[in-house]
Amino acid sequence: MPNFDIAGRGKMWFIISLLIIVPGLISMATRGFNFGIDFTGGTIIDLKFEKAVEISQVREALKPYGLDGATIQLSGESTEVTSATDVMIRTVDLEENQRKEVMNGLKEQVGNYEVMREEKVGAVIGSELIMNAVLALVISWILIVLYVAYRFEFRFGLAAVAALVHDILIVLAFFSFTQRQVDSSFVAALLTVVGYSINDTIVIFDRIRENLKLHFRRGGDLVNVVNRSVYQTMTRSLYTVFTCLFTTLALFFFGGETTKDFAFALIVGFCSGCYSSIFIAPPLWLEFRKMGRDAR
16 A cells, blocks of 8 residues: 555645635635526527528627627528527627627628527526525435435545535636636536535445454554555546546537536536545544544
8 A cells, every 4th residue: 555644634635625715715705606698697589591500600700799608509491410590599688789789790790691589588597496406405415414324424424525515615616716607507517526526435435434344443543544445446536537537628628619618617526526535535534533532
């Protein structure tokens, strides 16, 4: 087993995380987030072009107006998947003069069209749905604590949930730093990260439980038992995160514009999830165990 002490340097790993989380919390409080039209509402424009157009053409025409992140959908009589005559554009709320500039720009750069529909819409995800999502997340954490407490012990459950909160705060911090768009796909990415992270953490905790029976009860040191468990599962953890990162990096660099923010959230979340499973959750469980013994 390598001599590098992971479990015994818990405070160092906690400080590294705090160096990201604390500035992230400050950024969230001062700068906030760049909420997408799913949260803020916006404008829907349905156009019927004389000739079939591609999404890339429409997006390039919207770019000078800062609208290249708009949602663009194609439909119509064209049999090609990549082009169509009917185009629906959903973008942020536009004032009358902005809308006219955008419409003129589309006509000049893409082609003549007929306006089929133009209207302002409210937010798809209201405050009530956001609260329901938060409530569902909290309930899932409570269930995780109960399940892990049943399978392992209560302190394992607390450490696992603390690692999940760590991962969510890291992803939120990066989105506040970079002001990338937060929309409904971001919520899906967060839930994916939670599922990935807890799975990786449970594998390590299961090995810790096995090694407690084999080594600790024979007089072994608890820190060494945790280190042994982490290193025994290290290869599995790294293989898993690299496999996930290969696909998400491909999606980020080669996918469409509308998937980049989703892929970015997954990239940050997978890296944070791997880090928290190895460097945060096991040392945190050690701290909880020490606190329990001191309380006696």
